[in-house]
Amino acid sequence: MTNQEIQISMSKSVEAAQRNFNTIRTGRANSSLLDRISVEYYGAETPLKSLATITTPDSQTIAIQPFDMGSLPLIEKAIATSDLGFTPNNDGKTIRINIPPLTEERRKEFCKLASKYAEEGKVALRNIRRDSIERIKKSEKDGEISKDQSHDEQENIQKITDKFINEVDKNLSDKESEILKV
Known part of the structure; x- marks a missing residue:
């Protein structure tokens, strides 16, 4: 494997870790919070973003507008049963999720999750x-x-690894400061 590979x-x-960071709540509405939610739609697990338009009309609300109105109750159920702890409000056309402000305890939990x-x-x-060092040996x-x-x-691979680990650490500290900001 070359250094470029x-x-x-x-x-x-690093991008995968960043995507995971994006799914952590920070107290502000963000459509990426719903990225991990999938809906049982016609017998298949379907990502929520494939079934609806997800917008954030303000900093405390996420609005979900399904493409197929028949999927509205399915989407609502998937959000309600997810581990996010959101209570969806259905007005018959749109699902709205109010994002409550985070408690100090919850912020610390999210920091631990970000660290994980x-x-x-x-x-x-x-x-x-x-794996790369084994190949070289x-x-x-x-x-x-x-x-x-x-x-x-081997030294070169270690330098590359250190650079990327520092990038993950920087992303983590950015996320933690975002979570802890009230």
Whole structure:
């Protein structure tokens, strides 16, 4: 695996961690909060964003306008039974979700969740590093590259890994400050 391929794999891991961060509430309405919700629609699990237009008319409200009005009760049920803790309000055409302000305790829980997502991202980065270093050691053992080349490559992979881990840490601190901001 070339350094460029390693960087691409690692950047995908960082993006996945960032997507996870985006699903954490911050006290403000954000349509990405509903990204993980899927609805049982005609016997198939369908992502909510495929069934409806999701907007944020103000900082405390998410509005969901289904493309098919028959899916309205299904969407409402999926939101109500999700782990987000939202109570959807259905007016017959649109589902509105009021986002209550977060309590201090809830903010701390969300910070812990963000830390968990960051750690998952770092583990993914370390796994990529481990696999790459194993490949280099195998090449050295097979005589394809010298010891010096092997050492240089391993150092280079460690520098790349450190760069991406710092990026995950920066994203985590940004998310935590966003969660803790009242």
